[in-house]
Amino acid sequence: MRVGGSEYQFTGTQSHPYWFGWESMTTENPSVVLQWKSEGTGEQHQQNYPVILQVGGGLLHIWYISPGEVWNKVGTAPFSARAWHKVELGIFARPDTTGWFQVYVDGQLVADARNARTWDDRGNKPRWGVYDSKIATADQTHWINGLKLGTSRADVD
Template structure:
């Protein structure tokens, strides 16, 4: 992924900053999904944008490459890209697996609300956790919650977020339906959120969403630009 400034990491620093569950060996690592925006919105299974919202692509020729623009105007609640589409069809996420997602994001304001969901499949009556993992941009902060069964919101970390600037994000999820899953989140190379002993796989499974989502609030406009989107089995795959 392209960033506004390069970063160098030593082996010792990387080892100190990751949990055992996320330190996969190079032999085990692989890029599962390279969703560069130059391929268009077909990298998602579907887009969920209330009209007249839209997901489009663009390139400002500033060295950052092609990006997705998730545009949620006033009067709408959401604009998101849903799940992972590959050449073989929709990717089948599984329990007891480790997935890493990486992307660069820039929001127009410091309030883009939900910018990522690890969304449970089925309707609210068919799952125990509607969204086990949520990431929000609000109050000039990037905030991460683990949402346990029973809609119990547990904050697992927050970090300053500057609107109008690109930030890199990496999220690692080890899926576990029995409550032994793990979470790890980095912004601009620094881990700021983590959780162990988490139920990260719901009754019918889960899929990712990116964009901007305000729930029942339709009074605020929001734009989230996303670039360099990838999924792999280690942080190195998506960094």
């Protein structure tokens, strides 16, 4: 994420959560549309992506991936293809299990994951796009509009 022309440096020691707000629209095909992606590769991290938002079957699936690549579904929300949805993601980044994250879709709280490790050894940052699709023959698009970053939900609402 770039702010003022420079890449924003997230940390796992701040006293406040990071909040991201945006409008999102996708095509029908299932794919991951957001990763709270860990820095490094392979043996350089314990969690490749602690938080995942995945679209499929008319739903937004919210996952917490704990160390050891254990996928834990923590919420779902209706998510129609080719329609705009307001998404708000709050992450209290911590390298131990004192972290948490919340996801609101169209104003409704749909995930509240507590006691989560949300900061990896070399750090994390958000990545929007289309990831991990198993459909190689279909076009997939994820549109983002009105991206905001703040330290409270009110900052990104």
